[in-house]
Amino acid sequence: MATNSGGLSLLQQRQRAAFWFIAPMLAALFFVAAWPLLRTIWFSLTNTALSDLYGGEFIGFDNYLSVRVLESGRWIWRGTLVDPAWWNAVWNTVRFAFVSVFFETILGLIVALVLNAEFKGRGFVRAAILIPWAIPTIVSAKMWAWMLNDQFGILNDIMLNLGLIDQKIAWTASVDTAMYAVLMVDIWKTTPFMALLILAGLQMVPRDIYEAAKLDGVNPVKVFFKITLPLIRPALAVAIIFRMLDALRIFDLVYVLTPNSAATKTMSVISRENMIDFDKFAYGAAQSTLLFAIIAVFVSLYIWLGKVDLSGEGQK
Amino acid sequence: MNIMKGRALRATATAAMLAVFGAPVVAEELFYVSGAVGNAVENFKTLVKPWEEATGNTVTLVPMPASTTDQFGQYRLWLAAGATDIDLYQTDVIWAPQLADHFVDLTEVAKDLAPTHFPSIIQSQTVNGKLVALPIFTDAPALYYRTDLLEKHGKTPPKTWAELAETAKFIQDAERAEGAADLWGFVWQGNAYEGLTCNALEWVKSFGGGQIVEPDGTISINNENAVAALEAAKSWVGTISPDGVLAYQEEEARGVWQTGNAVFMRNWPYAYGLGNGDDSAVKGKFAVTTLPVGKEGDTSAATLGGWNVAVSKYSTKQEAAISLAMYLAGPEAQKQRAIAESNLPTIIALYDDADIAAAQPIIPQWKDVFLNAVPRPSAPTLGKYNEVSAKFWSAVHNTLSGQGSAAENLELLEVELTDIKGSAW
Numbered sequence: 001m002a003t004n005s006g007g008l009s010l011l012q013q014r015q016r017a018a019f020w021f022i023a024p025m026l027a028a029l030f031f032v033a034a035w036p037l038l039r040t041i042w043f044s045l046t047n048t049a050l051s052d053l054y055g056g057e058f059i060g061f062d063n064y065l066s067v068r069v070l071e072s073g074r075w076i077w078r079g080t081l082v083d084p085a086w087w088n089a090v091w092n093t094v095r096f097a098f099v100s101v102f103f104e105t106i107l108g109l110i111v112a113l114v115l116n117a118e119f120k121g122r123g124f125v126r127a128a129i130l131i132p133w134a135i136p137t138i139v140s141a142k143m144w145a146w147m148l149n150d151q152f153g154i155l156n157d158i159m160l161n162l163g164l165i166d167q168k169i170a171w172t173a174s175v176d177t178a179m180y181a182v183l184m185v186d187i188w189k190t191t192p193f194m195a196l197l198i199l200a201g202l203q204m205v206p207r208d209i210y211e212a213a214k215l216d217g218v219n220p221v222k223v224f225f226k227i228t229l230p231l232i233r234p235a236l237a238v239a240i241i242f243r244m245l246d247a248l249r250i251f252d253l254v255y256v257l258t259p260n261s262a263a264t265k266t267m268s269v270i271s272r273e274n275m276i277d278f279d280k281f282a283y284g285a286a287q288s289t290l291l292f293a294i295i296a297v298f299v300s301l302y303i304w305l306g307k308v309d310l311s312g313e314g315q316k
Numbered sequence: 317m318n319i320m321k322g323r324a325l326r327a328t329a330t331a332a333m334l335a336v337f338g339a340p341v342v343a344e345e346l347f348y349v350s351g352a353v354g355n356a357v358e359n360f361k362t363l364v365k366p367w368e369e370a371t372g373n374t375v376t377l378v379p380m381p382a383s384t385t386d387q388f389g390q391y392r393l394w395l396a397a398g399a400t401d402i403d404l405y406q407t408d409v410i411w412a413p414q415l416a417d418h419f420v421d422l423t424e425v426a427k428d429l430a431p432t433h434f435p436s437i438i439q440s441q442t443v444n445g446k447l448v449a450l451p452i453f454t455d456a457p458a459l460y461y462r463t464d465l466l467e468k469h470g471k472t473p474p475k476t477w478a479e480l481a482e483t484a485k486f487i488q489d490a491e492r493a494e495g496a497a498d499l500w501g502f503v504w505q506g507n508a509y510e511g512l513t514c515n516a517l518e519w520v521k522s523f524g525g526g527q528i529v530e531p532d533g534t535i536s537i538n539n540e541n542a543v544a545a546l547e548a549a550k551s552w553v554g555t556i557s558p559d560g561v562l563a564y565q566e567e568e569a570r571g572v573w574q575t576g577n578a579v580f581m582r583n584w585p586y587a588y589g590l591g592n593g594d595d596s597a598v599k600g601k602f603a604v605t606t607l608p609v610g611k612e613g614d615t616s617a618a619t620l621g622g623w624n625v626a627v628s629k630y631s632t633k634q635e636a637a638i639s640l641a642m643y644l645a646g647p648e649a650q651k652q653r654a655i656a657e658s659n660l661p662t663i664i665a666l667y668d669d670a671d672i673a674a675a676q677p678i679i680p681q682w683k684d685v686f687l688n689a690v691p692r693p694s695a696p697t698l699g700k701y702n703e704v705s706a707k708f709w710s711a712v713h714n715t716l717s718g719q720g721s722a723a724e725n726l727e728l729l730e731v732e733l734t735d736i737k738g739s740a741w
Contacts, residue, residue, distance in 0.1 A: 050396045051417060150560025151498070151572055173507070173563030175717050258563075260385070260508035262710065276389045278703040279414070 043285035063286035097247035108194025133192040141256035201235025344636040350406035352379035403631040410694035416443040419626040450645035453659035455621030456686035458604040460581040484556040501556030504582040512709040514619040519545040521617035523610030529693035538730035546722035589658030620689035
């Protein structure tokens with residue numbers, strides 16, 4: 001062995017083998033993740049147009065921020081960073097992400113606790129609860145668009161008959177309710193995903209701790225906060241960050257449900273709009289880059305402040 | 317070896333036969349992409365059947381969402397990528413300047429056909445001397461009204477927007493008192509998309525407020541007539557029009573109308589044929605007229621719509637595709653479209669056609685309406701039209717939904733449009 005491998009120690013051999021096993025994966029990641037990302041960042045520094053992707057010229061940071069002084073001495077600021085539409089989208093996205101993830105976590109936790117209990121037909125209920133998550137977003141968004149329709153929608157019909165409202169509500173049209181409509185559908189759709197991740201965490205908790213608590217006569221609320229919650233915290237933290245990443249780049253639901261409403265337009269939606277509809281490809285690329293930066297900063301902060309262990313070593 | 321030899325022989329034999337009989341060497345399979353409203357998919361199959369039989373080619377319709385804004389985004393993406401999957405695109409009248417580079421020049425092949433069309437429409441599809449697309453039907457919206465309800469309450473079709481609001485309110489209140497709780501006075505397209513630009517342009521223009529950006533490129537939208545027009549429209553929301561109208565596109569408005577729940581509707585001619593279908597609750601109970609005006613003496617304005625067929629530069633079957641485009645823009649297909657779908661022909665002679673007049677009596681009346689139609693400012697704003705339109709519909713949508721007054725929003729819009737314009741469009 002030693003003669004064949006040219007004097008490498010066993011550890012070095014293993015590392016070398018490991019590298020070759022990982023290499024295809026690294027190459028794939030480079031081509032599907034790193035390369036598009038780098039290219040988008042490059043586009044954001046040029047004046048590329050969609051119809052001529054290779055004809056862009058480098059223009060520095062003008063897509064982000066540029067200033068021109070007019071003859072009258074007036075300063076004109078341009079670029080994404082002074083675009084109110086962009087900041088409105090940032091605010092919409094952040095608001096959406098926090099509210100939806102908050103409710104999804106609470107509801108997901110409740111659902112997971114129920115599913116963790118022993119009862120007849122548990123397997124069936126576990127499968128059934130995943131249905132909203134399994135439906136493609138585009139389908140569920142269209143389905144909800146009809147349910148939320150002001151004239152024919154079932155939601156207005158039910159609420160009218162129950163006497164909860166006295167007039168049909170234009171859910172997706174009104175600026176006041178558009179965001180609620182989007183939130184409602186997203187929470188409906190993604191709670192099962194949270195529930196599933198949290199359930200996985202719950203099943204790691206050893207049963208004997210509960211039995212000990214029961215013998216000691218600790219009340220169930222205290223058991224939940226002193227035993228269950230601390231023990232599922234790592235799983236919960238990972239679930240939240242997955243959802244957060246997902247929520248910050250939300251596109252499909254908003255695009256189908258309320259495509260052009262300033263009340264719900266998110267960062268992804270506005271960046272697509274600039275790239276495709278307005279023929280400002282590089283400007284849209286700058287917004288995509290900012291979206292990436294915002295998510296990156298956010299995740300780093302979360303991991304750092306929350307001391308989230310993504311390496312899995314703490315589980316031992 | 318033997319098998320391959322056999323195959324080669326057979327192929328040669330087939331080719332020889334085809335050459336002798338003059339049949340097309342390859343039957344092409346074309347893909348035609350178009351937005352789909354109403355029965356568009358079924359109608360298209362019937363429409364292209366004669367062409368398929370005559371040429372031996374087949375064509376598949378790729379249906380797209382009804383919203384022209386959504387279609388444009390997808391088409392731009394496909395065209396920018398040089399996609400060979402789609403051979404023909406059905407294009408909106410406003411797209412020609414923005415997509416011209418991606419389509420085949422049809423000037424030469426259509427040199428006999430083009431002069432039979434309305435010159436203004438051919439003009440709108442010509443960019444720097446290149447005929448980008450051939451018109452297949454034109455569109456100008458109308459005011460649909462319920463003859464039974466107007467007669468019952470002793471009203472006449474309104475001439476001004478104020479009259480419309482008054483009549484709508486009167487009938488709505490009276491009918492609701494009689495138990496028709498879901499009845500609304502007026503439905504139109506208030507969603508934030510290209511359709512709202514069309515609707516709002518009609519209000520502004522018919523109030524004498526210009527057409528957003530004038531043909532010479534000046535930005536004219538910030539004026540008191542335009543403000544008055546938007547304030548008038550705002551007063552309809554929640555009174556004679558449901559709040560949800562701010563999310564309606566054509567099909568939502570038609571849904572309310574065709575189930576018998578609206579007195580008036582602003583819509584394109586396609587709704588006429590569908591409204592008289594057997595499954596329609598308003599069959600035989602409605603008529604159409606020109607859209608109202610701001611005050612006596614103003615002229616009615618109808619936004620010029622219409623669809624065209626363009627051949628993709630990236631298509632590998634251009635010859636067959638051009639043949640299909642010529643067929644769709646020709647008199648035979650346009651006539652069938654007029655009869656089956658109440659689409660307005662772009663060939664002048666068809667307005668005097670007896671069969672069309674019998675099947676769709678509104679069409680001959682429509683000639684004058686759309687001859688006075690107002691174009692959206694896609695010609696002066698060139699490649700920036702989409703952004704201009706989006707800014708305009710946002711300002712209108714904000715006004716209608718109570719985010720700022722019409723005067724404030726239009727003032728802001730003027731600033732934004734000036735920014736977009738820069739030194740020149």
